[in-house]
Amino acid sequence: MNINFLTEQLRQFARERDWERYHTPKNLAMAMSVEMAELVEHFQWLTPDESVAVQDDPAKLTAVGEEMADIVLYLVRMADVMGVDLEQAALRKIGLNAIKYPPFPQQAKA
Amino acid sequence: MNINFLTEQLRQFARERDWERYHTPKNLAMAMSVEMAELVEHFQWLTPDESVAVQDDPAKLTAVGEEMADIVLYLVRMADVMGVDLEQAALRKIGLNAIKYPPFPQQAKA
Amino acid sequence: MNINFLTEQLRQFARERDWERYHTPKNLAMAMSVEMAELVEHFQWLTPDESVAVQDDPAKLTAVGEEMADIVLYLVRMADVMGVDLEQAALRKIGLNAIKYPPFPQQAKA
Amino acid sequence: MNINFLTEQLRQFARERDWERYHTPKNLAMAMSVEMAELVEHFQWLTPDESVAVQDDPAKLTAVGEEMADIVLYLVRMADVMGVDLEQAALRKIGLNAIKYPPFPQQAKA
Numbered sequence: 258m259n260i261n262f263l264t265e266q267l268r269q270f271a272r273e274r275d276w277e278r279y280h281t282p283k284n285l286a287m288a289m290s291v292e293m294a295e296l297v298e299h300f301q302w303l304t305p306d307e308s309v310a311v312q313d314d315p316a317k318l319t320a321v322g323e324e325m326a327d328i329v330l331y332l333v334r335m336a337d338v339m340g341v342d343l344e345q346a347a348l349r350k351i352g353l354n355a356i357k358y359p360p361f362p363q364q365a366k367a
Numbered sequence: 368m369n370i371n372f373l374t375e376q377l378r379q380f381a382r383e384r385d386w387e388r389y390h391t392p393k394n395l396a397m398a399m400s401v402e403m404a405e406l407v408e409h410f411q412w413l414t415p416d417e418s419v420a421v422q423d424d425p426a427k428l429t430a431v432g433e434e435m436a437d438i439v440l441y442l443v444r445m446a447d448v449m450g451v452d453l454e455q456a457a458l459r460k461i462g463l464n465a466i467k468y469p470p471f472p473q474q475a476k477a
Numbered sequence: 478m479n480i481n482f483l484t485e486q487l488r489q490f491a492r493e494r495d496w497e498r499y500h501t502p503k504n505l506a507m508a509m510s511v512e513m514a515e516l517v518e519h520f521q522w523l524t525p526d527e528s529v530a531v532q533d534d535p536a537k538l539t540a541v542g543e544e545m546a547d548i549v550l551y552l553v554r555m556a557d558v559m560g561v562d563l564e565q566a567a568l569r570k571i572g573l574n575a576i577k578y579p580p581f582p583q584q585a586k587a
Numbered sequence: 588m589n590i591n592f593l594t595e596q597l598r599q600f601a602r603e604r605d606w607e608r609y610h611t612p613k614n615l616a617m618a619m620s621v622e623m624a625e626l627v628e629h630f631q632w633l634t635p636d637e638s639v640a641v642q643d644d645p646a647k648l649t650a651v652g653e654e655m656a657d658i659v660l661y662l663v664r665m666a667d668v669m670g671v672d673l674e675q676a677a678l679r680k681i682g683l684n685a686i687k688y689p690p691f692p693q694q695a696k697a
Contacts, residue, residue: 258368258454266461273470279522282431283410283418287521287613289438290620293403294514300393301507302499305634308393312449321392322451325442326460328399329453332435332442339422341432343439344368350436351376360383389632397503397631400510404624411617412609414525478588478674486681493690502651503630503638509658513623520613528613532669541612542671545662546680548619549673552655552662559642561652563659564588570656571596580603 260333260343267334282339289331296324370443370453377444392449399441406434480553480563487554502559509551516544590663590673597664612669619661626654 271277299321300308311317336343381387409431410418421427446453491497519541520528531537556563601607629651630638641647666673 258370258457260368263457263461270461270464274468275471281415281418282421283413283415283617284522286407286410286418287517287617290400290403290407291514291518291521293400294511297396297400297507298511300396301511302504303393305391305393308391308396311392318449318451321449322446322456323460323463325446325451325453326456328438328442329457330460330464332438333457336435339428339431341428341435343435346432346436347368347373347439347443350433350440351373351380353433354380354440358384361385393507394632397507397627401624401628401631404621407617408621411621412614478590478677480588483677483681490681490684494688495691501635501638502641503633503635506627506630506638510620510623510627513620517616517620520616523613525611525613528611528616531612538669538671541669542666542676543680543683545666545671545673546676548658548662549677550680550684552658553677556655559648559651561648561655563655566652566656567588567593567659567663570653570660571593571600573653574600574660578604581605 258329260336263330263333264337267330268337271334280334280338282335285331285335285338289328289335292324292327292331296321296328299324368439370446373440373443374447377440378447381444390444390448392445395441395445395448399438399445402434402437402441406431406438409434478549480556483550483553484557487550488557491554500554500558502555505551505555505558509548509555512544512547512551516541516548519544588659590666593660593663594667597660598667601664610664610668612665615661615665615668619658619665622654622657622661626651626658629654 271280299311299317303311311321332343335341381390409421409427413421421431442453445451491500519531519537523531531541552563555561601610629641629647633641641651662673665671
């Protein structure tokens, strides 16, 4: 994913609408959490199996992908505003998770 | 951001812990929303200016980056499980947003 | 607040729509979190002062009250489904909070 | 539920800790959403049936009740700060929901 391109697009988007003053980390976190809930909403009444089956329904999958995209865009914007390197943070977190949640012994041996 | 690499790492991570059965879209959306709230928590009592100043505090910025990373990882995992192309979805959403929120006339002229 | 009356109304509401099967604690928690985000949405781009001023705008205050009501209704429904006494839990939590966050010394003296 | 008593307790709690300045509607909505996620967290990896069974585990039920209580307390505090009558709003919303979601015909006939 070309984060630099997305970052530049979102910078320009905010600038052209005079939205930069709204884009404090506090506001971006709030707005991202609202988008997150729009993603959750698609699944709230579904059984686990029904939630798996969403991927077989092109219209629903597109709608879900759009909500995921909203989160991506806010993450990229917030990372830009705060000076966070999302990829480095993600790679670092995978390492931290591997320490926090060791694999099962039998799998570690395999 | 190398989504393919992150995807492969997260696949292996889930497989080695026998967590694949938990990773339904419904559960992943819920878990991602919990991580989102951990990001929000950093900003809940801050003034807008204080939220901007978080980036000048290396320890806090690392903590915030870690919460953002958790969201990235769940997005990547959920996109893998559901067959969503995150980058395509993000680019498409930028286009949709540009239609939904036209820039101010004077900026459009510029 | 007459919790018993609200509880009975919501029971009947679910029964008449054959929604009881959807009302697992997991689903109710998800749905409540979506309503919560609709409340958050009203405030996401406001300054702290603007958020205070919402109460002076009758139309906005009604809308905000409606989102708060949605959360109340899901809390009452979830408490009924799980057998939680909301008032006892709230009173108990005030006590726990008083221990967790002692008041400032000068205030304790006053 | 004695909302007036809870309201008074929470007013005093905020006053004694000099927290009133933090209790803008914006901040209270954010903080409530964080508590909401702590409730969701209990259920994120559970199957629907496992989420139903939580009520048979006294320790887990107490923990869940505590998260629900946190939400109740923030709702009561926010309603006080904004001048919202939670019970009136809840009753009004039940009426609105009955219009929005009519019961099934056969049930309406019953």
